[in-house]
Amino acid sequence: MIERYIETFNKFRDPLFKALIETADMMLFSMAAALILGLLLGFVLFITGAGGIYKNRSIYFMTSGFINITRSIPFILFIIVMIPVNRMILGTGFGVDASKIPLSLIGISLFARFTEQDLLDVNKNIHETSYALGASTLQYFSHFLLQEARSGLILSFTSTTVSLLSYSTVMGIIGGGGLGYLAISEGYYNFNYELMWIIILLMILIVHGLQTAGNTIAEKFDKR
């Protein structure tokens, strides 16, 4: 039985490798977008929300609304809804590059909400402390909030990454390819269950690796 799996693996080595690259391509792009823009939006939520230093109902409402909308639309429908947007930005609605747009948006939304929560978990006195020690507002963000929230943020980013990997598997419907799509199209629909299981195992290993790395880094940075 093992031989059949090895045989399948060898036979599909090239498509597997290609799918892995496609997944990595989509993932890295959307992870970067989530990290930068998600963190930024998370800060916006935190400082404009109740108890924030620039409390502003309408900005909070709009940011929060955007995040809730992207997260509440069933993801497959969200991908379809986004096709015209992809077309507007990239000139094409389909393919790996077009897949990066909805994937990035969901990543940004997830990580923004996580970031808000991590910042809320930091001691409430920290703004006053930063002010009393002579920090500017920017230094309050960098030297105090980020410093104290860092291990939570690392874990949140790990969760975001794992979610993105699972979202990336349905990108096949707009030609995004990737591992998940190969498992569904070549594996499940073509009755090639060996290939399907190989990919499932591969994805379990990837997720496990990501989570272990995230936990290790977070622990290393947590001295509290």
Add this chain to the structure above:
Amino acid sequence: MIGFDLSRKLSLAGDVLIRLEKVSKEFFIGGEKTRVIDGIDLHVDRKEIFGLVGETGSGKSTILRMMNGYIEPDEGSIYLMGMVLDSDSRYELVKETSMIFQGFNLLGNLNVIENVLLPTKLRKGVRKENVERARELLSFVGLSEFEKSNIRNLSGGQKQRVAIARTLITKPRIIFCDEPTSALDENMSYEVLKLLKDINERFETTLVIVSHDIGVIKSVCSRVAIIENGKISDLISLTPKGVAPVSYKEAFLSD
């Protein structure tokens, strides 16, 4: 921006370091507008240890936070080292002061010396000189051997001493102390109060101490304002009785 001008002006400031004139503040408490501070006039002189006592909710902590510019008064004016404290000047003026807190407010992700160095990082000073000074201060507060320790491994008293070293690194003219000993037991409180008294004598730093503990105020303060319902009910000059260690036994037998 106003840095050079500021230090010249501050050196010309008189003997009154902090002045509050008819200061009032309202907060929304439970949806209702409440006058927390009601027309307070107050001054703190150079080198003095000034106490603010009162019940929880009397407004004493709010007064402290208005003195360093964290909270802006609704009415009245505050002068710090001879300059008007307002939204423009506060970020510069607060750098001439520092603060210690009831809950110590150290950063858990930084070790002891990193915490002490934090204010200098915010001011972008020369690192080497600052590290030397941080080491001197850690030995002054008796924590030399804890330089690289994580904060979570320290006792409450040790944490407050780190916080004190952190305030001293920038050579502040004023140190605001918000319930500095409330989270500490008798012996640790004694250590911290003795340290504050030493700082006042050695560095001629002006101290403003908020406390609900009359013993704390009596042992170190030269003047004290009693705050009731947002007003100063009494202003008393004291001869500080000095800081002395008390065992539980002594404390019970002395009355």
